[in-house]
Amino acid sequence: MEAALAVTWLPVCQTTDIPADGGACALVAGEQVAIYNFARRGEWYATQNLCPHKQQMALARGLVGSTGELSVPKVACPFHKNTFSLLTGECLSSSDLPGIRTYPVKVEGGVVYVGL
Amino acid sequence: MQGNPTVVVIGNGMVGYKFCEKLLAKSTDFNVVVFGEEPRVAYDRVHLSEYFGGKTADDLLMAPTNWYRDNGITLHLGDAVQEIDRASQTVHARSGLVQPYDYLVLATGSSAFVPDIPGVEQAGVMVYRTIEDLDEIKAYAATARSGAVLGGGLLGLEAAKALLDLGVPEAHVVEFAPRLMPRQIDAAGSAMLQSKLEALGLKIHLSKATSSIVGEGKVESLHFGDGSVLEVDMLVISAGIRPRDELAKLAGLDVGMRGGIVVNDEMQTTDPRIFAIGECALHGGMIYGLVAPGYDMAEVVVSQLLRGARAFTGFDMSSKLKLIGVDVASFGDPFIAEPHSRAIVYEDAHNGIYKRINISPDGKYLLGGVLVGDAEAYSMLLQTVNNKLALPPHPEDLILGARGGEEAAGAGVMSLPDEALVCSCEAVTKGMICDAIETQGITDLAGLKKCTKAGTGCGGCVPMVKDLINGVLTAQGAYIKNVLCEHFDYSRQELFDLLKINDIRTYDQALDRFGVGDGCEVCKPAVGSILAGLWNDLIIKQNVIQDTNDRYLANIQKGGSYSVMPRMAGGEVSPEQLIVIGQIARKYNLYTKITGGQRIDMFGAHVSDLPDIWEELVNAGFESGHAYGKSLRTIKSCVGSTWCRYGLHDSVSLAIELENRYKGIRSPHKMKSGVSGCVRECAEAQAKDFGVIATEKGWNLYVCGNGGAKPQHAQLLAADIDKETLVKYLDRFIMFYIKTADPLMRTATWLNKMDGGIAYLRNVVVNDSLGLCADLEAEIALLIANYHCEWRKVVEDPELRKQFTHFVNVPKSKDPTMEFAEMRGQKMSSAW
Numbered sequence A: 001m002e003a004a005l006a007v008t009w010l011p012v013c014q015t016t017d018i019p020a021d022g023g024a025c026a027l028v029a030g031e032q033v034a035i036y037n038f039a040r041r042g043e044w045y046a047t048q049n050l051c052p053h054k055q056q057m058a059l060a061r062g063l064v065g066s067t068g069e070l071s072v073p074k075v076a077c078p079f080h081k082n083t084f085s086l087l088t089g090e091c092l093s094s095s096d097l098p099g100i101r102t103y104p105v106k107v108e109g110g111v112v113y114v115g116l
Numbered sequence B: 001m002q003g004n005p006t007v008v009v010i011g012n013g014m015v016g017y018k019f020c021e022k023l024l025a026k027s028t029d030f031n032v033v034v035f036g037e038e039p040r041v042a043y044d045r046v047h048l049s050e051y052f053g054g055k056t057a058d059d060l061l062m063a064p065t066n067w068y069r070d071n072g073i074t075l076h077l078g079d080a081v082q083e084i085d086r087a088s089q090t091v092h093a094r095s096g097l098v099q100p101y102d103y104l105v106l107a108t109g110s111s112a113f114v115p116d117i118p119g120v121e122q123a124g125v126m127v128y129r130t131i132e133d134l135d136e137i138k139a140y141a142a143t144a145r146s147g148a149v150l151g152g153g154l155l156g157l158e159a160a161k162a163l164l165d166l167g168v169p170e171a172h173v174v175e176f177a178p179r180l181m182p183r184q185i186d187a188a189g190s191a192m193l194q195s196k197l198e199a200l201g202l203k204i205h206l207s208k209a210t211s212s213i214v215g216e217g218k219v220e221s222l223h224f225g226d227g228s229v230l231e232v233d234m235l236v237i238s239a240g241i242r243p244r245d246e247l248a249k250l251a252g253l254d255v256g257m258r259g260g261i262v263v264n265d266e267m268q269t270t271d272p273r274i275f276a277i278g279e280c281a282l283h284g285g286m287i288y289g290l291v292a293p294g295y296d297m298a299e300v301v302v303s304q305l306l307r308g309a310r311a312f313t314g315f316d317m318s319s320k321l322k323l324i325g326v327d328v329a330s331f332g333d334p335f336i337a338e339p340h341s342r343a344i345v346y347e348d349a350h351n352g353i354y355k356r357i358n359i360s361p362d363g364k365y366l367l368g369g370v371l372v373g374d375a376e377a378y379s380m381l382l383q384t385v386n387n388k389l390a391l392p393p394h395p396e397d398l399i400l401g402a403r404g405g406e407e408a409a410g411a412g413v414m415s416l417p418d419e420a421l422v423c424s425c426e427a428v429t430k431g432m433i434c435d436a437i438e439t440q441g442i443t444d445l446a447g448l449k450k451c452t453k454a455g456t457g458c459g460g461c462v463p464m465v466k467d468l469i470n471g472v473l474t475a476q477g478a479y480i481k482n483v484l485c486e487h488f489d490y491s492r493q494e495l496f497d498l499l500k501i502n503d504i505r506t507y508d509q510a511l512d513r514f515g516v517g518d519g520c521e522v523c524k525p526a527v528g529s530i531l532a533g534l535w536n537d538l539i540i541k542q543n544v545i546q547d548t549n550d551r552y553l554a555n556i557q558k559g560g561s562y563s564v565m566p567r568m569a570g571g572e573v574s575p576e577q578l579i580v581i582g583q584i585a586r587k588y589n590l591y592t593k594i595t596g597g598q599r600i601d602m603f604g605a606h607v608s609d610l611p612d613i614w615e616e617l618v619n620a621g622f623e624s625g626h627a628y629g630k631s632l633r634t635i636k637s638c639v640g641s642t643w644c645r646y647g648l649h650d651s652v653s654l655a656i657e658l659e660n661r662y663k664g665i666r667s668p669h670k671m672k673s674g675v676s677g678c679v680r681e682c683a684e685a686q687a688k689d690f691g692v693i694a695t696e697k698g699w700n701l702y703v704c705g706n707g708g709a710k711p712q713h714a715q716l717l718a719a720d721i722d723k724e725t726l727v728k729y730l731d732r733f734i735m736f737y738i739k740t741a742d743p744l745m746r747t748a749t750w751l752n753k754m755d756g757g758i759a760y761l762r763n764v765v766v767n768d769s770l771g772l773c774a775d776l777e778a779e780i781a782l783l784i785a786n787y788h789c790e791w792r793k794v795v796e797d798p799e800l801r802k803q804f805t806h807f808v809n810v811p812k813s814k815d816p817t818m819e820f821a822e823m824r825g826q827k828m829s830s831a832w
């Protein structure tokens, strides 16, 4: 991973700020980042908040879930339900759409950190 | 094209149309010219009665009007041919048009036979054959207190049932023979049928010879040979058909003694250039009064024109009655008796079931039979006769069902030979159907109808076609089930019951008990809707399983802002409320518009402003309008008797009362409604999921209408009912919909998929045929009792208010990327 060495962890919010099995948007160093608390799996994910379909700042308000035999975690944009992998950012519902950026996340002492 | 032979078709009825369709499918080397006497293009006469059940004349068309033009057919409508000049090979139409022909096809059908009874010319005496006839019947039925049908055959009974459905309080059937349907079923079957029909409310009079129809210009009573009298306001005559052979006779073609144009096996009349098909043709001494033989005759003529060798060799007259709630069928030879056959009879007077099958003396073959009260086996038995299938060792199993055996459903159909004719109207065999499923990947009835046309005629074979689809798919190892998504292997209806029985309250409990994986954007909102339909808890307690509109209790707009729509029940709003709306819209800079649902919408609110806006609205007495929910939207009203000079009742008050009763209840898809104060229908109630129209005597209740992408008129569920009954039926109807529809299925689609359609629904909701009504009423009472204004709950709860932010870490900050433009002095969202 090219960014592995260079990650700067920024504290963003309390874990309790993000609803279980849902997402919320945070302003991280001027960028809109969608953070997902996948409580069912005990996992955290972060992606850009912008949906590449119609450039809407909305992914944090989407429904999270999983798909396929490998149970790939995903989020569905609230506007037109395009879905994106939370692992890779790849668009799962359409081959015409670009993927989205994903960010590393970690949780320590009840605080959520996003890596830039 | 010039030089191509010209085929002139006289008559644009079902068979005439089918001839054109079949000819075009095989060849475009003919000029086709059609003359039709009726004002509209060919329509489906077989399903004519559905015209009373909400279908429009357009719904019944065999093909749209432009089909003829698009296929190069010259069509003259409303122009009857008056003469055929065989010497010059021309036909002469009423309009004066003279049209030469190379070949002539007579498809003039038949007219209703009207016996020569004194007084038959009185007003209020009608027949049942064309859309115009039905319009006339409908007009009389609106005010008639009592109506009768003369003739207790297949068609007469259908007409009599139609009178009942039209709300004529007393409907009589008068039959000359000592029993009903004398040509199709035996005496014991008739008796059983009679008691079934009487239970439906029909009054049956047998062995009655009508001697005169009495009235002063308009029918008032029927007088019978035995001296008895029946008072009626209208009379529908259904005493048989008379082939329209007058043109042929005039042209010197041979016609039968009792009517009908004589044809040979090639459907040629005595002039080899002239063919006759359908109900006007007399073949082998027989007039065939059904569509399937007519279609077969059309096929024969097409084959003749193309120098093929197909011939008509008679046709099976098996038939099934289309009355909902009364199954009657006869097949093969229903009457054949000893010594030519042995009969097996099963009679269950308690449940009104009578079945008889006639078996060859050697016990090997089925020859025919009669079914009353339960005709499920009809298609299979007919196939057994027609294909000479060997009978099982205990033939009685055919009508009793295999006892103790483990016969898989559909196995019977799958054992038919490939040549077995399943859809006789469209001549589709079992082999053709299986092939479509196997090689073209078709998995449902709609697809199969499109691809093979099976089931598009009289519809009688539909159950068998469905069995075949399931049979083939099962054989392929496919498991056919309507499941929610990859996470739940249940249909919405199954899951609804499971969650109810197991008292499941959250999505996680549901997923843990009945699902796999982590869920998705399909099953989360669907389960959310089921839970709401069961318990009506505050939905945003589980906000992460809701679609975005339900999650933020507002509709998301282009650009990411939200709209605010307070409830204005019935479209009523006071000047004070209007002022508050204006003040709020100005303060938060919202675009305002009157919606199509008779209320005001305010657009362009920032998510973080929503609780503040709603706080002001709630304080001014407004409630959530649930514009975001799959739930009741608005009940539109017209001004009704309070102001309108035509208004019969107070439609506004009823709309408000109903809107307040059902507001906030979540359903599989949104529900809309309207209440009109009279038939002028200014509230468009018949375009709604449920609609109410005031009548002189009470209210008419219509259900399952839809505007939107696929408009469909609502159908009459009950007529002239009082308000208490109306509310009772609505309670049951809405709850039945909530429990049984698929996710995101509007009521119209739900009804379209329901076997038995509106008649079945009426049985469930009005007659409690499933014994469900008490439960439905109790369940909806719970939902009504748990109503809360969702926005008031949020406004009053600081924890819930916190959910309405754009940035969790800077809650006061709005989305800086959101932009608006200006238009006509208000704001609008900027382009995508």
Ligand code: SRM
Pocket (backbone or CB within 6 Å): B555, B556, B557, B558, B563, B593, B594, B595, B596, B597, B598, B599, B601, B627, B633, B634, B670, B672, B687, B688, B705, B706, B707, B708, B709, B710, B746
């Ligand atoms: C605001 C309004 C248009 C207007 O300015 O008048 C409207 C706006 C929307 N309609 Fe509508 N419909 C509005 C009246 C209608 C009507 C007319 C009526 O209700 O009399 C219809 C046809 C009647 C019907 O539904 O049977 C209508 C048929 C639809 C449909 C198609 C439904 C169908 O069964 O085909 C959709 C799509 C859906 O629901 O899946 C839809 C969806 C929508 C959505 C919610 C699309 C969405 O999810 O964002 C629109 C929200 C726009 C927004 O940005 O807020 N809207 N929509 C009307 C609100 C009425 C109200 O007061 O609640």
Ligand SMILES: Cc1cc2nc3c(=O)[nH]c(=O)nc-3n(C[C@H](O)[C@H](O)[C@H](O)COP(=O)(O)OP(=O)(O)OC[C@H]3O[C@@H](n4cnc5c(N)ncnc54)[C@H](O)[C@@H]3O)c2cc1C
Pocket (backbone or CB within 6 Å): B010, B011, B012, B013, B014, B015, B016, B017, B035, B036, B037, B038, B045, B046, B047, B048, B049, B079, B080, B081, B082, B107, B108, B109, B110, B128, B129, B130, B155, B158, B244, B247, B277, B278, B279, B280, B288, B289, B290, B291, B292, B294, B322, B458
């Ligand atoms: C209410 C009802 C229910 C029925 N139910 C069933 C059923 O369940 N199953 C079934 O198999 N059958 C049923 N039938 C019978 C079926 O509708 C007929 O068998 C079928 O319509 C016959 O088609 P056709 O084209 O021969 O005649 P039609 O459909 O009558 O068409 C003949 C057309 O020719 C026109 N015409 C006549 N003379 C002229 C002229 N000189 N110039 C121009 N045009 C002319 C007529 O106006 C008419 O439009 C039912 C009939 C009715 C009325």
Ligand code: SF4
Pocket (backbone or CB within 6 Å): none
């Ligand atoms: S018709 Fe289409 S564009 Fe207009 S409001 Fe309804 S959904 Fe939106």
Ligand code: FES
Pocket (backbone or CB within 6 Å): A051, A052, A053, A054, A055, A056, A077, A078, A079, A080, A081, A082
């Ligand atoms: S904007 Fe996200 S799917 Fe269209």
